[in-house]
Amino acid sequence: MANRKKKSDPPLVIAEDMTIYNAEAQKQRLLDALLATERLEIDLSAVSEIDSAGFQLLVLVKREARRLDKEALIVAHSEAVREVLDSYNMAAAFGDPLLIPAVKA
Numbered sequence: 827m828a829n830r831k832k833k834s835d836p837p838l839v840i841a842e843d844m845t846i847y848n849a850e851a852q853k854q855r856l857l858d859a860l861l862a863t864e865r866l867e868i869d870l871s872a873v874s875e876i877d878s879a880g881f882q883l884l885v886l887v888k889r890e891a892r893r894l895d896k897e898a899l900i901v902a903h904s905e906a907v908r909e910v911l912d913s914y915n916m917a918a919a920f921g922d923p924l925l926i927p928a929v930k931a
Contacts, residue, residue, distance in 0.1 A: 837867040837901050844873050844880025844907075852880075856887045864896050871902035876910050888920060 838859045842848050860866045868887070873880075884900070891898035900922040903911070911917040 835863050835865075835867070837869040839869045839872065841872040843875040844870070844883060845875055845877045846879040849879040849883060853883055853886070856883060857890065860887060860890055860894070860896060860898060866891065866896065866898045867901045868898065869902040870900055870907045871904050873904045873907055876904075876906050881910050881914060881916075884920070885916075 838856070840852065842852075844852060856866075856868070866887070870876075887898045900907070900920065903922075908917075911920065
């Protein structure tokens, strides 16, 4: 994986809440997107609510990416996503840079 050039597609934007109510459709969308590229960038900046089902989807995508020798990166985090990652103490484990917008800093 280290020497192979990664194809970079535009980020997959998740605009709806990542909750139990959207989990099934989002799971399929995320996995399909992962299968279609070597490097999946996920933009979660518009996610206003995320629950444990949404968090589990993120864990699933990260795990599947490793299994398939691909990359899955969260490139933009909403405040709700940052809070969930912090509450589960998983920000470092995910390995994605958590950028805090200047207006929040």
